[in-house]
Amino acid sequence: MADSLLLSGISIVTENEVIKNGYVGVKDGKISAVSAERPIEQYAKEIQGPRDAVLLPGMIDIHIHGGYGADTMDASFSALDTMSSRLPEEGTTSFLATTITQEHGQISQALVKAKDWKSAEDSPSLGAELIGIHLEGPFVSPKRAGAQPKEWIRPSDLALFKKWQQEAGGLIKIVTLAPEEDQHFELIRYLKDESIIASMGHTDADSALLLEAFEAGASHMTHLYNAMSPFHHREPGVIGTALAHEGYVTELIADGIHSHPLAAKLAFLAKGSSKLILITDSMRAKGLKDGVYEFGGQSVTVKGKTALLPDGTLAGSILKMNEGAQHMRAFTNCSWTDIANITSANAAKQLGIFDRKGSITEGKDADLVIVSSECEVLLTICRGNIAFISKEADHI
Numbered sequence: 001m002a003d004s005l006l007l008s009g010i011s012i013v014t015e016n017e018v019i020k021n022g023y024v025g026v027k028d029g030k031i032s033a034v035s036a037e038r039p040i041e042q043y044a045k046e047i048q049g050p051r052d053a054v055l056l057p058g059m060i061d062i063h064i065h066g067g068y069g070a071d072t073m074d075a076s077f078s079a080l081d082t083m084s085s086r087l088p089e090e091g092t093t094s095f096l097a098t099t100i101t102q103e104h105g106q107i108s109q110a111l112v113k114a115k116d117w118k119s120a121e122d123s124p125s126l127g128a129e130l131i132g133i134h135l136e137g138p139f140v141s142p143k144r145a146g147a148q149p150k151e152w153i154r155p156s157d158l159a160l161f162k163k164w165q166q167e168a169g170g171l172i173k174i175v176t177l178a179p180e181e182d183q184h185f186e187l188i189r190y191l192k193d194e195s196i197i198a199s200m201g202h203t204d205a206d207s208a209l210l211l212e213a214f215e216a217g218a219s220h221m222t223h224l225y226n227a228m229s230p231f232h233h234r235e236p237g238v239i240g241t242a243l244a245h246e247g248y249v250t251e252l253i254a255d256g257i258h259s260h261p262l263a264a265k266l267a268f269l270a271k272g273s274s275k276l277i278l279i280t281d282s283m284r285a286k287g288l289k290d291g292v293y294e295f296g297g298q299s300v301t302v303k304g305k306t307a308l309l310p311d312g313t314l315a316g317s318i319l320k321m322n323e324g325a326q327h328m329r330a331f332t333n334c335s336w337t338d339i340a341n342i343t344s345a346n347a348a349k350q351l352g353i354f355d356r357k358g359s360i361t362e363g364k365d366a367d368l369v370i371v372s373s374e375c376e377v378l379l380t381i382c383r384g385n386i387a388f389i390s391k392e393a394d395h396i
Contacts, residue, residue, distance in 0.1 A: 010049025058093025058367030192217025
C-alpha cells in the first residue's frame with residue numbers, strides 16, 4: 001500500500017505556476033491535494049521540504065538503454081529490477097526500456113522479458129514504472145548507424161514489427177526508424193494508425209523526405225544532432241527540419257558532449273519548452289566507474305563523462321536525468337516550469353498518458369521528485385511510494 005504523505009513548505013511546479021511554500025497530499029498512490037494552504041484532511045506522514053527545494057513532476061525517460069550495470073538487451077528480470085530501483089536516484093519515475101539493433105532473436109528475447117516483467121511489476125512496486133518500450137532500430141540507415149551495429153540493420157519490415165509488438169504485448173510505444181528505409185512509408189503509416197510514435201532517427205534523409213514522412217504520420221525526432229544528416233542553409237537536413245518544423249517533437253541528450261551547450265540552447269530557442277524532451281540515451285555504465293563495458297554486442301570504453309566505441313563513435317551516454325535538467329538550466333537559464341515540461345509533461349503528452357502522469361495535478365499518479373536549486377535529487381516518490389532519499393535529505 002502506498003504511503004499517505006503530505007509534502008509541505010515547498011515550491012511546487014504545477015502546469016501553470018510555481019506555488020511557493022505549498023502543500024501536496026498523496027493518498028493511495030495518487031496526488032490528493034495541491035494547494036497554497038494546508039489541506040484539511042489528515043495524512044499519516046508529513047515531509048517538510050528543505051529550504052530552496054523544488055517539487056517537480058517525476059521525470060520520464062523515454063530513451064534509456066540501461067544503467068547501473070544493467071541493459072534492456074540483457075533480457076532479464078534482474079536487469080529491469082536494477083533499472084527500476086536505481087532510476088529514482090536521478091529523479092526518474094517512469095521509463096521506456098530501449099532496445100538496440102541486434103540479431104532478431106535477441107530483440108525478441110528482450111521484448112518478451114520486458115512484457116513478462118511488466119506483468120509482474122503491476123503488483124506493488126517501489127521503483128520507476130516501465131511504461132513501455134522504445135524500439136531503436138533495426139530499421140535505420142547504415143549511413144547514420146552511430147552505435148547501432150551495422151550487420152543487423154535492415155529496411156523496414158512491417159510483418160517483423162507486428163511479430164515483435166505481439167511478443168511485447170503491445171508495449172512498444174516509440175519506433176526509431178529512417179524514412180528512406182521505409183518504402184512508401186508503410187511502417188510509418190501503420191504506426192500512426194496504431195497510435196505508436198514514429199520517430200525519425202539514424203537517418204540520412206533530406207528535408208523534403210522528412211516533410212513527406214510527417215504527412216504520413218511521423219511526429220518525433222530521435223536524439224537531435226546525433227546520427228542524422230547535418231544542417232546546410234540550402235538543404236536543412238534532419239537537424240534543420242527538426243528545429244524548424246512545428247510538428248516534430250524532438251529528443252535531446254543534454255550532457256554537453258552529444259551536443260555543444262550552444263547547440264542545446266539553439267534547440268531550446270527553436271522548439272521552446274513544449275516540443276523538446278530531455279532523454280539520457282544512457283547505457284549500462286551509468287553510475288559505474290570508468291572502464292570497458294558492453295553495448296549492443298560492442299566494446300565501449302567509458303572515461304569521465306564519455307562512452308566511445310573503439311573507432312571513437314559515441315555509444316550512448318552515462319547521463320542522469322537530473323544532470324540533463326541541471327545542464328539545461330545552465331545552458332539556457334530556463335524556468336522550473338520549462339524543466340517540468342522538458343523532463344516530464346512533454347513525454348507524457350507524446351505518449352498519450354498525460355491524464356495520469358507528467359504534471360503535479362490532483363488525481364494523477366503521485367510521481368514526484370524534490371530537487372535542490374542545483375537539480376540535485378533529494379527525494380523521489382513513485383506512485384505514492386518513497387523510492388529514494390538522498391544522504392543530504394535523510395533527515396526529512
